[in-house]
Amino acid sequence: MQTTLQLFKVEKGIEKKSDFILLKTHKEGWLYVPYKNVMRLEAAQSYTLFYFTDGTKFLCSHGLNYYFSQMDHQVFQRVHKSHVINVHYIIGLNLNDKIKKIVLYEGTIIDIARRKVPSVVFQYQSSLKESISAPLNFS
Numbered sequence: 001m002q003t004t005l006q007l008f009k010v011e012k013g014i015e016k017k018s019d020f021i022l023l024k025t026h027k028e029g030w031l032y033v034p035y036k037n038v039m040r041l042e043a044a045q046s047y048t049l050f051y052f053t054d055g056t057k058f059l060c061s062h063g064l065n066y067y068f069s070q071m072d073h074q075v076f077q078r079v080h081k082s083h084v085i086n087v088h089y090i091i092g093l094n095l096n097d098k099i100k101k102i103v104l105y106e107g108t109i110i111d112i113a114r115r116k117v118p119s120v121v122f123q124y125q126s127s128l129k130e131s132i133s134a135p136l137n138f139s
Contacts, residue, residue, distance in 0.1 A: 019034055019035055019036075020032040020033060020034055020035065021033050021035060021038060021067065021070055021071060022070065023050070023058065023060055023067075024060060024061060024062060025060075033050075033052075035071070035072060035075055035076070035086070036053075036086075036088075037052050037053050037054070038050060038051075038052060038053075038076075038086055039051045039052060039053050039085070039086055039089045039104060039105075039106070040083065040084060040085045040086060040089070040104065040108070040110070041064060041067060041068070041076075041083070041084040041085075042064075042082060042083055043063065043064040043081070043082035043083070044059065046061075046063050047059055047060060047061060047062075047063070048060045048062060048063060048064050048066070048067055051108075053089070055106075064078075064082065064084060067084075068084050071084070075087060075088065077116075077119070077120060077123050078116070079102060079110060079111075079112045079113065079116050079120050080110065080111055080112065080113045080116065081113065083110050083111075085102060085104065085110065087123050087124060087127045088127060089104050089105045089106075090102055090103070090104060090105075090124055090127070091103050091104065091105045093112075093120070093121065093124060094109075095117070095121070099111050099112075100112040100114075100117050100120075102120065
């Protein structure tokens with residue numbers, strides 16, 4: 001079984017580089033990974049831990065800000081000082097508790113910083129509207 005990273009080691013044939021994030025590795029050099037395969041990022045001191053949709057994790061030697069600055073802010077949102085999420089993988093928000101939380105599709109629960117709650121709710125509602133208005137593709 002190939003992991004997300006094994007599938008995207010080759011740079012050639014990439015259609016739009018704006019749909020990819022560039023990850024630095026110590027073995028292969030640089031990898032292009034599609035945004036749609038990245039579920040979330042987590043800060044680990046001065047490193048960044050990527051979580052992919054197939055369940056794999058990947059540790060990079062740059063900080064969270066380095067990667068967040070490269071990303072499409074319509075798709076990725078910084079919800080806490082140590083978390084960036086792909087809004088397409090949010091399945092729910094828990095706004096009833098004192099500490100507001102996001103629930104991602106694989107079951108991860110992430111706290112939302114107080115100052116980020118309004119923008120997270122707005123972006124979540126916007127992504128719901130987009131998914132409802134988007135035509136279904138069964139191919």
